[in-house]
Amino acid sequence: MNHFDLRDGELWCEDVSLTALAEAVGAPVYVYSSATLERHYTVLRDALVGAGLKGEHGGPPLIAFAVKANSNVAVLKTLARLGAGADTVSEGEIRRALAAGIPGERIVFSGVGKTAEELAFALKNGVSEINVESEPEMHLASQVAQSLGTRATIAIRVNPDVSAGGHAKISTGKADNKFGVSFSEAERLYAQAANNAGLKPVGVTCHIGSQITDLAPMAEAFAKMRGLVERLRAEGLGVERLDLGGGLGVPYFNQPTPPSPEDYARMIAKTMGGLDVAYSFEPGRMICANAGVLLARVLHIHERPEGRKFAVLDAGMNDLIRPAMYDAYHDIRPVKPRAGEPVVYDVVGPICETGDTFTRDRALPPLAAGDLVAFMSAGAYGAVMSSEYNSRLLVPEVLVKGAHWAVVRPRPTYEDMLAKEAPAPWL
Numbered sequence: 001m002n003h004f005d006l007r008d009g010e011l012w013c014e015d016v017s018l019t020a021l022a023e024a025v026g027a028p029v030y031v032y033s034s035a036t037l038e039r040h041y042t043v044l045r046d047a048l049v050g051a052g053l054k055g056e057h058g059g060p061p062l063i064a065f066a067v068k069a070n071s072n073v074a075v076l077k078t079l080a081r082l083g084a085g086a087d088t089v090s091e092g093e094i095r096r097a098l099a100a101g102i103p104g105e106r107i108v109f110s111g112v113g114k115t116a117e118e119l120a121f122a123l124k125n126g127v128s129e130i131n132v133e134s135e136p137e138m139h140l141a142s143q144v145a146q147s148l149g150t151r152a153t154i155a156i157r158v159n160p161d162v163s164a165g166g167h168a169k170i171s172t173g174k175a176d177n178k179f180g181v182s183f184s185e186a187e188r189l190y191a192q193a194a195n196n197a198g199l200k201p202v203g204v205t206c207h208i209g210s211q212i213t214d215l216a217p218m219a220e221a222f223a224k225m226r227g228l229v230e231r232l233r234a235e236g237l238g239v240e241r242l243d244l245g246g247g248l249g250v251p252y253f254n255q256p257t258p259p260s261p262e263d264y265a266r267m268i269a270k271t272m273g274g275l276d277v278a279y280s281f282e283p284g285r286m287i288c289a290n291a292g293v294l295l296a297r298v299l300h301i302h303e304r305p306e307g308r309k310f311a312v313l314d315a316g317m318n319d320l321i322r323p324a325m326y327d328a329y330h331d332i333r334p335v336k337p338r339a340g341e342p343v344v345y346d347v348v349g350p351i352c353e354t355g356d357t358f359t360r361d362r363a364l365p366p367l368a369a370g371d372l373v374a375f376m377s378a379g380a381y382g383a384v385m386s387s388e389y390n391s392r393l394l395v396p397e398v399l400v401k402g403a404h405w406a407v408v409r410p411r412p413t414y415e416d417m418l419a420k421e422a423p424a425p426w427l
Contacts, residue, residue, distance in 0.1 A: 002290040003033040004376070011335045011374055015403035018295060018335050022372055025396060025407060027297040028315035030383045032070075032408075034401040036291035037078050037379075041065075044261045044283060045083070051265035056241075056278040062128075064108045066246055066284025067093040069380040074399045074408035075288065076100035085128075087246075087282035091118040098125060108243070108282065110157070110207075112137075119144040123152060129280075131205050131243070133157045133180050135189055142198030154193060155203040155243055158186045158228060160221040162208050180206065186228060187235070194237055201237075203277065204228055207245025210285060213258040215267050218247070222271045229275060239277065244268065246283035250290055250377065261286075285380040292379020294320050294395070295335070298371045299350070309345050311367050316349030317356040318389040320375060320382050324355040332358070335372035337365045347373075351390050383409070388417060 003014045011018050013033050022029060041063065048061050055061040064085035067076065071093060076086065077100040085106030086097035097107050104126030109118075112133045119141055122130060132138045132154045145152040159180035181189060186204065193201040208221050222244060229239045249258035259267075268279075296315035303309045322328035332347060342363040349356040358375070367373070375382075383397050396411040 002376075003035045004293060004374070006337075009336060011333060013293070013400045013405075016400045016405050018293075018374065019372060021398060021400075021405060022295050022297070022335075025398060026411065027295050027372065028313075028319050028395050029295050029411075030292055030378065030395055030397045031295060031405075032072070032075060032288075032292045032379055032397065032399050034078055034399060037075065037288060038082060040287045040291065041079055041082050041084060044281075044286070047261035047265040048268075048279070048281070050262070051269040053265060053269060053272075053279045055280065061278070062106060062108075062280035064106065064280060064282050065287060066282050067096060068384065069284030070288040070292070070382075071096050071384050072397050072399075072408055073100045074397075074406070076102065078399070079287070085280075087284070088127075091121045094118075094122060094125065094127065104128065108280070110205075110282070114140070116140060116144050119152070120148060123148055123150060128153065129202065129241070129243070130154045131157045132189075132193075135181070135185065138189060138193060138199070142193075142196050144198075146198040151198055151200045153200045153202055155205045155241060156181060156186050156190055156193070156201065157205045157207070158183060158225065160206050160208060160224045162217045162221040162224075183224065183228060187231060190232055190237055191235065203239055203241030203243060204232075205241075205243035205245065207282060208247060210247050211249045212247045213249040215259050215264065218264075219267055219271050222268060226272055226275055229277065241280060242272075242275070242277040243280045243282065246281060246286070248283065248286045250286050250380075289377045289380035292377075292382060294375040294378040294382055296373055296375065298367050298369055298373065300369045301345075301367060309343065311345040311347045311364075311373075313347065313349050313358075313373070315375075315395070316351040316390070316392065317353065318351060318387045318392050319349070319395045320358070320378060321385050321387075322381055323358045324353075325385075330358065330378060331376040332362065332364060333374045333376060334365050334367065335374055338368070338371075340366045343367070351392075391417065393417060 062085050064087040065079050066087045080100050080102045086102045087108045088094045089111035105128045107127045108129050109122045109127050110131040141152045157180040193199040232239050296313040299312045317324040343366050346360045347358040397409040399408045
């Protein structure tokens, strides 16, 4: 569910006209709905609690929002006020989470390539858990922690060798993916960590991919994780936490409806069967994807003599790279749909790349120069992956709440862009 609806023939976000917003801020622009962010978070939280899954001290499980999906501080603050934590993969993301008011005790630090400096920053700021993804990284965490006179609270990330995810580039749980350690390593490393003066192992974690629309691979991976917890405990090792990652898919309008949060939570409760651990989760896309749209304006319609029609937009692959990178589908809706029979378009941007094509042969309501269109489900992996390619200005971001809106990342000026660079002294 989202809060982008047609009213009197025009698309609105909550109680804000997208036409009026684009006139005020300009296009292209990302627009996020607070109500959608809040609803998706609370639906997941309530489903997990309703299934009897608990976090530390018997409270709700930690829902650590995957900052990589949408790192805007205003978005993070919206979720933080509901109790969300943050799943981070860099010092920069930890800093964003802290700036949004998320305390270190609700921050998880993941990622396969943490530097000593990043680990030190995480430890100094009291992150709740460092998800260790390899033996060298485990030793580095220990060295850094001991140099600071502390112990690093860690969980071992395990690669369960289960294939899942909506695209090969977002599948993370197979043995040939770079993430995590194998089951054959996990028990040995956990035992090593338990006897390491710089480490405090508290649990295990897995994450098998993104945009998963079938619970079967998740159930398979989670059953393997349960077995690992039981084996570790049988060896006399304490396992307090089980982090099951994220990855539950969202409806991108052209795909089957994914399992509901309630179905997801019931599957976990059934698979774990009363396993006494504190659960945590790392959702990203399922909370923010359908909470955002990218507004773009039609520059012109280019019709070839053979009949192919190109709708050329002011937004390009530097603003929304998912279609070029993942062949991703985004529903495209005119903000003020015109009457008439659908017309088949190739929808493209202004970048000097053939890959700057959002879709081919898409039937849409008739379009004309000046029309606004909305790329739906663009709240995840949209603005965070944008760039200045072709020396184009970064796209701004707007957060809506009811009838109010605010620019939460302004569009820079060309002077801002050029000021970040300096000529070499001999030039």
